[in-house]
Structures are given as C-alpha cells and as structure tokens.
Amino acid sequence: MTDLVLCESLAAARARLSEALVAAGRPADDARLLAVSKTKPAALIREAWQAGQREFGENYVQETLDKQAELADLPGIVWHFIGPLQSNKTRDVAEHCAWVHSVDREKIARRLSDQRPEDRGPLEICLQVNISDEASKSGVSLDELPALAEAVLAMPRLRLRGLMAIPAPAATAAEQRAPFARLREALKGLQERFPEAPLDTLSMGMSGDLEAAVAEGATLVRLGTAIFGERHTR
Numbered sequence: 334m335t336d337l338v339l340c341e342s343l344a345a346a347r348a349r350l351s352e353a354l355v356a357a358g359r360p361a362d363d364a365r366l367l368a369v370s371k372t373k374p375a376a377l378i379r380e381a382w383q384a385g386q387r388e389f390g391e392n393y394v395q396e397t398l399d400k401q402a403e404l405a406d407l408p409g410i411v412w413h414f415i416g417p418l419q420s421n422k423t424r425d426v427a428e429h430c431a432w433v434h435s436v437d438r439e440k441i442a443r444r445l446s447d448q449r450p451e452d453r454g455p456l457e458i459c460l461q462v463n464i465s466d467e468a469s470k471s472g473v474s475l476d477e478l479p480a481l482a483e484a485v486l487a488m489p490r491l492r493l494r495g496l497m498a499i500p501a502p503a504a505t506a507a508e509q510r511a512p513f514a515r516l517r518e519a520l521k522g523l524q525e526r527f528p529e530a531p532l533d534t535l536s537m538g539m540s541g542d543l544e545a546a547v548a549e550g551a552t553l554v555r556l557g558t559a560i561f562g563e564r565h566t567r
C-alpha cells in the first residue's frame with residue numbers, strides 16, 4: 334500500500350464512521366476510530382499518524398514493542414493492545430500500552446495492575462465478552478462478567494472503561510446487530526450496578542460490521558482491513 338492510498342482509505346474510513354453515526358441518529362463525532370495495524374509495517378502507522386490518526390490497535394506483544402521502538406518519536410500516539418494476552422506477556426503490555434481490550438480473566442487483570450508502572454496513569458481496560466457464546470472463543474461469559482468487573486474495579490492500577498467483543502460472523506444486518514445489542518445491555522447493567530465507575534466504552538465493530546455496531550452504540554470501532562488493506566502474513 335502506498336502513502337497516497339493509505340491517506341485515502343483512512344479518510345474513507347473516517348467518512349464511513351461519521352455516516353454510520355449520523356444514520357444511527359448520533360452525533361457525527363460520537364465514536365472514535367481505532368486503527369488496527371497488526372501485521373502492517375511501522376511506516377504505514379507513521380503515515381496514518383501524519384494524517385491525524387492517533388489511536389492504534391495491535392494484537393501481538395513483540396510486534397507491538399518493535400513498532401513502538403520504531404515510532405517513539407511520534408507524540409500523542411496511543412497504543413491499544415487488543416489481542417489474546419498470556420500471563421507471561423502482561424508486563425510488556427502493562428509497561429508499554431495505554432489500553433487493553435482483551436482482559437477476560439481476573440489473573441491477567443491482577444498481573445496488569447501489579448505491573449503497571451507507578452509513573453504512568455492507570456491502564457485503561459475493556460473486558461472482552463464472549464458475546465456469541467462460542468466454545469472456541471476467548472472472552473468472559475455474560476454470567477461471569479459482573480464478578481470480573483467488580484474484581485477489576487478494585488484493582489488500583491487499572492481503570493475499567495467498558496466492554497469489547499468480536500461476535501461470530503453473521504449473514505444479515507439484523508443478525509449482526511443482535512450480539513452488539515447484548516453487549517450494550519451488558520454495559521448498561523454494569524453502569525447501573527457500579528454507578529461510580531468510568532464505564533463509557535463499547536469497543537465493537539470491525540471492517541465488516543461497523544454499521545451494525547454503531548447502530549447499537551459502539552464508541553470505539555476497531556478497523557484494520559478498511560484502513561490498511563488485506564492482511565497476508567503475520
């Protein structure tokens with residue numbers, strides 16, 4: 334992908350997000366765009382940053398660290414870790430990322446809180462929910478979500494911001510919306526239960542289902558392919 338193509342696809346992604354928001358009867362700036370750059374070179378992230386993009390999502394710890402080192406000169410860049418997280422990698426993420434979207438177990442949360450450096454603000458957390466109840470998928474079940482949220486809210490170096498999900502593929506627009514609606518309801522349940530908590534984030538919607546997610550209240554959409562093109566390798 335060339336610089337010019339990236340600028341165009343980023344502008345198109347922003348326009349697509351605003352249009353989806355307006356179509357949903359929401360303000361055109363009511364949700365943010367997270368540029369998911371996994372497997373893509375640091376040079377493309379730099380281009381996106383020059384075009385005004387600030388928040389980037391990565392899935393693999395070593396790849397994240399390598400890109401951060403290469404892009405350390407870019408002020409204001411915000412790194413979101415959105416991939417599966419093993420306990421032996423929590424320290425790198427706690428030290429080097431601003432957000433983690435994939436917390437689905439108390440043990441991982443505890444390590445992130447313990448390992449978050451004192452000189453950085455709290456780590457912003459979304460709990461990943463297995464919203465389509467797939468046996469093979471990561472994510473906490475809706476049943477276990479309130480207990481995990483309560484535990485995370487008590488952890489001093491974490492700030493619980495909301496929920497993330499990757500629904501099972503769906504054929505129709507209505508089928509796409511159903512799991513996002515469940516995630517929205519789940520967040521509402523937590524907001525009622527924990528009114529003091531800063532629960533303002535619904536991380537949902539990717540290149541194939543952004544409109545459905547925005548219609549159900551997404552506040553942070555995670556777009557990879559739509560911005561950076563198809564992924565071929567890891």
Ligand SMILES: *Cc1c(COP(=O)(O)O)cnc(C)c1O
Nearest residue numbers: 369415539540541555556557558
């Ligand atoms: C890869 C990935 C995305 C982006 O997916 P696209 O379909 O390329 O937009 C979003 N969220 C997560 C958790 C991912 O792993």
